[in-house]
Amino acid sequence: MEIIYEEERLRGWMAEAARVSPEHPVLIDKFLENAIEIDVDALADGEDVVIGGVMEHIEKAGIHSGDSACALPPYSLTDEQVVELKAATVALARELGVVGLLNVQFAIRNETVYVLEVNPRASRTVPFVSKAIGLPLAKLATQVMLGRRLAGLVPGPLAEPGHIAVKEAVFPFAKFPGVDAVLGPEMKSTGEVMGIDRDFRRAYVKSQLAAGSPLPTRGKVFLSVRNRDKRSVVTLARRLAALGFDLVATQGTAKVLALHGMRVEVIHKVAEGWRPNIVDLMKRGEIVLVINTPEDGRARKDSYLIRRTAVMDNIPYYTTMDGAEAALGGIEALIQDTLDVEPLQAYHAAR
Numbered sequence: 001m002e003i004i005y006e007e008e009r010l011r012g013w014m015a016e017a018a019r020v021s022p023e024h025p026v027l028i029d030k031f032l033e034n035a036i037e038i039d040v041d042a043l044a045d046g047e048d049v050v051i052g053g054v055m056e057h058i059e060k061a062g063i064h065s066g067d068s069a070c071a072l073p074p075y076s077l078t079d080e081q082v083v084e085l086k087a088a089t090v091a092l093a094r095e096l097g098v099v100g101l102l103n104v105q106f107a108i109r110n111e112t113v114y115v116l117e118v119n120p121r122a123s124r125t126v127p128f129v130s131k132a133i134g135l136p137l138a139k140l141a142t143q144v145m146l147g148r149r150l151a152g153l154v155p156g157p158l159a160e161p162g163h164i165a166v167k168e169a170v171f172p173f174a175k176f177p178g179v180d181a182v183l184g185p186e187m188k189s190t191g192e193v194m195g196i197d198r199d200f201r202r203a204y205v206k207s208q209l210a211a212g213s214p215l216p217t218r219g220k221v222f223l224s225v226r227n228r229d230k231r232s233v234v235t236l237a238r239r240l241a242a243l244g245f246d247l248v249a250t251q252g253t254a255k256v257l258a259l260h261g262m263r264v265e266v267i268h269k270v271a272e273g274w275r276p277n278i279v280d281l282m283k284r285g286e287i288v289l290v291i292n293t294p295e296d297g298r299a300r301k302d303s304y305l306i307r308r309t310a311v312m313d314n315i316p317y318y319t320t321m322d323g324a325e326a327a328l329g330g331i332e333a334l335i336q337d338t339l340d341v342e343p344l345q346a347y348h349a350a351r
Contacts, residue, residue: 014026034109035108040053041101041103043141044100044144044150045144049089052133056074056075064184064187071203096118100145103121103123128167140153164197164198165194166204169192170190171188215316222282223249224249225291227252233321236325247264248265248281279305283313290306291318
């Protein structure tokens with residue numbers, strides 16, 4: 001599975017698919033670009049429906065839901081959008097006659113809500129949602145499937161929690177030499193962790209700590225982004241500079257930042273053949289954070305070594321602008337305040 005933008009890459013991919021599996025068809029879909037993806041887990045008994053949780057993905061649609069970080073409750077959707085998503089989930093559950101768990105994947109682009117998938121079963125997010133809301137969804141689903149009614153198990157609609165929980169994926173890249181850390185439509189994660197707090201930024205920081213990727217509060221940040229991300233990287237870089245970070249970038253990204261009045265150290269790409277290059281700086285411990293959104297084709301191969309070095313040297317790295325934005329918010333929260341720790345029961349007792 002792959003998202004393709006150029007005809008040349010499509011021809012190459014189709015030729016490879018025909019060589020590997022000549023007897024099977026290739027399904028081509030139009031990709032829904034720049035859309036927010038949402039997961040909804042619900043419990044139904046054929047008539048009544050209880051919404052367990054609405055989870056907003058941090059990465060845009062196009063990253064496999066198992067690899068994308070997500071927040072419960074949503075951190076950027078409007079109340080009206082959440083109400084619409086819940087109503088659509090209830091309607092789908094009733095129309096399909098679901099008895100047990102239901103997972104619906106939505107996307108929102110330009111205020112239009114799209115249904116991507118409807119799965120009348122438990123999803124991988126059920127354990128996360130259960131921990132986040134303090135309700136054993138799998139246990140309740142089992143009782144419903146054995147004939148119990150939801151009205152006798154759950155006292156009405158669930159109130160939104162007073163805290164926010166962030167799910168982050170855990171990846172095995174360090175254990176597999178040669179694997180690129182770029183996220184896409186094929187799932188690569190092998191586990192997940194949860195961060196919880198009453199503030200989204202601090203919850204995100206905790207999720208990164210739990211995933212083994214603590215965020216820095218000072219040092220040099222390396223930025224190298226694809227052309228369509230160069231406009232949004234300006235605001236992100238300005239915020240990093242305001243926090244006291246030094247900026248390092250490859251020539252194209254550095255030129256954009258310099259045009260907006262920012263001081264930035266220009267560093268060579270590995271493929272340019274000059275030393276020192278960005279990998280040299282990373283191996284010397286000079287880079288504390290990598291933000292690298294690769295293009296397709298050759299440009300992705302050129303930046304592969306950057307991402308691979310980040311994995312092997314345990315440098316926090318982000319390959320999407322949405323992930324980088326969330327990380328920057330977490331860094332701001334770290335600089336402004338310290339993290340506190342409470343038992344999970346304390347969050348549920350406060351509802």
